[in-house]
Amino acid sequence: MGSITLKFAFAAALAACLASGTPVASQEISLRAVSAFTEKTTYSRGFELFIDRVNAAGKGVIQINYIGGPKAMPPFEVGSALKAGVVDIINSTGAFYTNIMPEADAWKMAEQPMPELRRNGAYDYMAKIYAEKMNAILLARVVDNTPYHLYLNRQISEAKLSGFKIRITPVYRDFFQALGASVVQIAPGEVYTALERGVVDGYGWPITGIFDLGWQEKTKYRVDPGFYSAELSIVINKDVWAKLSDAQRSVLTKVAEQTERDAEANFAADIQKETKRQEDAGIRAITMGGAEAVEFRKIAYQAGWNGIIAQSPVHGPKLKELFSVKK
Ligand code: 173
Numbered sequence: 246m247g248s249i250t251l252k253f254a255f256a257a258a259l260a261a262c263l264a265s266g267t268p269v270a271s272q273e274i275s276l277r278a279v280s281a282f283t284e285k286t287t288y289s290r291g292f293e294l295f296i297d298r299v300n301a302a303g304k305g306v307i308q309i310n311y312i313g314g315p316k317a318m319p320p321f322e323v324g325s326a327l328k329a330g331v332v333d334i335i336n337s338t339g340a341f342y343t344n345i346m347p348e349a350d351a352w353k354m355a356e357q358p359m360p361e362l363r364r365n366g367a368y369d370y371m372a373k374i375y376a377e378k379m380n381a382i383l384l385a386r387v388v389d390n391t392p393y394h395l396y397l398n399r400q401i402s403e404a405k406l407s408g409f410k411i412r413i414t415p416v417y418r419d420f421f422q423a424l425g426a427s428v429v430q431i432a433p434g435e436v437y438t439a440l441e442r443g444v445v446d447g448y449g450w451p452i453t454g455i456f457d458l459g460w461q462e463k464t465k466y467r468v469d470p471g472f473y474s475a476e477l478s479i480v481i482n483k484d485v486w487a488k489l490s491d492a493q494r495s496v497l498t499k500v501a502e503q504t505e506r507d508a509e510a511n512f513a514a515d516i517q518k519e520t521k522r523q524e525d526a527g528i529r530a531i532t533m534g535g536a537e538a539v540e541f542r543k544i545a546y547q548a549g550w551n552g553i554i555a556q557s558p559v560h561g562p563k564l565k566e567l568f569s570v571k572k
Contacts, residue, residue, distance in 0.1 A: 274493055275308045276485065281320040281337035282433065284313055287454035288477050291387030292336035295479055295504045303496040307489070309334065315434050324349075324480075328380045333485045336387070338477050340415040346378040347556035348564060350415050352386070352476035353393070354549050355568040359386045359505055367567035374560060375480070382486050384479045385501035388451075390512045392471025393417065396455070396464050397447035398440070401531060404468075404541045409446045412436055417449035419552030420472065420545045436460060451475040453519040461526040469532045472545035479504070 278296060282288035296309045303309075312318075318326060324342020327335045339349025348371070355362055362368050368383075375381045393416060399409065406426035413421060413428040421428050431439050431448075439445045440463035448460075452471055455461055479501060486494070524530075533541055554561030 273303075273305050273308060274489065275310050276333040276481075278309050278311045278334045278336070279318050279323055279326070279332050280311075280314045281323045281335070281341050282314055282477075283457065284316075286314075286457035288338075288388060288475075289314060289336060291477060291504060291508055292479055294507070295385070295387065295500055298500045298503065299496055302500060303493070307493040307496050315432065320432050320434075324379065327480060327482055330380075330482050330484060332482075334384075334479065334481045336477060336479055338414075338416070338475070342379070343415045343556070346374060348374050348553070348560050349379075350556075351553045351561070351564045351568065352478070353416055353473040354546070354553065354565070355474060355476075356570045357568070358509060359389055360509070362568070365567060367564070370560075370563060370567055376483060379480065380483045381480045382483055384481055384497060385505040385508075386476060386478045387504055387508045388475050388477035388512075389508055391451050391453060391475040391516060393449055393451050393473050393475060394471045395421070395447060395449060395468040396460075396528075397466040397468060397531070398464065399446050400466065401468070404533060404537060404544070410444070412439055412445040412448035414449070416473070419548040421449065423544050423548035433458065437463065440464070452516050456519075456522065456526075461523065461528060464528050466529050466531050467523060469530050470538050470542060472542055473549065 278292075280289045280292050285293065293311070296311050299307065299309050312332070314320075318332075320337070321341050321344075323332070323335050323337045325345055326332045327342075328345055339346070339352045343350050352371075355367070357365075357367075359368075372383065375383050395411070395417075397409070404424060406421060406424040409426045411417070411421050411426040411428050412431045414430060418428055418430075429439075429445060431445070436448055437458055437460060440448070440460065447466075450460075455464065481497070489497070532538075550561070550565050553564065557564075
């Protein structure tokens, strides 16, 4: 009788642990993951590699259950789902969750690579904001050193966009508006249709990835130079992190470090390949001359920082100091 009661008590305790998500020492945990970008496309690839590596290294310890991309969850809702604990770990760009953390969009302004930002205190400064506003921890930046560009379907002879309607996300809003454009926010999944119907005259996007959703068919020009640096990061819910054992954390941390390093190593070849591929697809470069190019980038950075500081008057100026190269 006594032994039955004991067994029951143990089973009840175990069931309670499972229900609350408290890890039992030897128990494998499974994290629910979503990406803000379409599965198996350029900006999900780093995350998918991370997941494969965690699932290989974490057998019996920690696994990631990849629910999917925008078909599973609208991209601009991924950040709030992470904060609320609806999902445990995400792949997104900061621009997609500015509604809860406006400062996340500042990653794009960083003029130095991640290792330097981790060294100089910029990462730690952002980490506090992630904890406070997103209830989250940024594990790894998986895209860096990849400039954004303006793509157009109408020729321009100077860096002015008055009379142009351009597809944006928060990444490009302040800059394109400073050039005189009228802007409309459109999720990547709806850009093709917007171009096809002539709803927009162009769009912002990084140098890589326009082939993923077929946009080369509806794109005539790319404006050079590029500006900013595309950011994609793997972010984990802080309550989930707090419940992980040291062994589980160690799998995530090691794979995150490796994935961030790999992203640093591979970007240059990818950029070269995709630039050539755009040329082969008939996309013509509108290349600004020396002084004009300098002015174009100056407007980009001024408008970008003004936007960040307007959204976050306390953290914005500090981030500008930490992210900019001292001149
Ligand atoms: O243009 C976008 O949708 C966007 O903001 C972005 C950010 C990072 C990578 C790719 C696109």
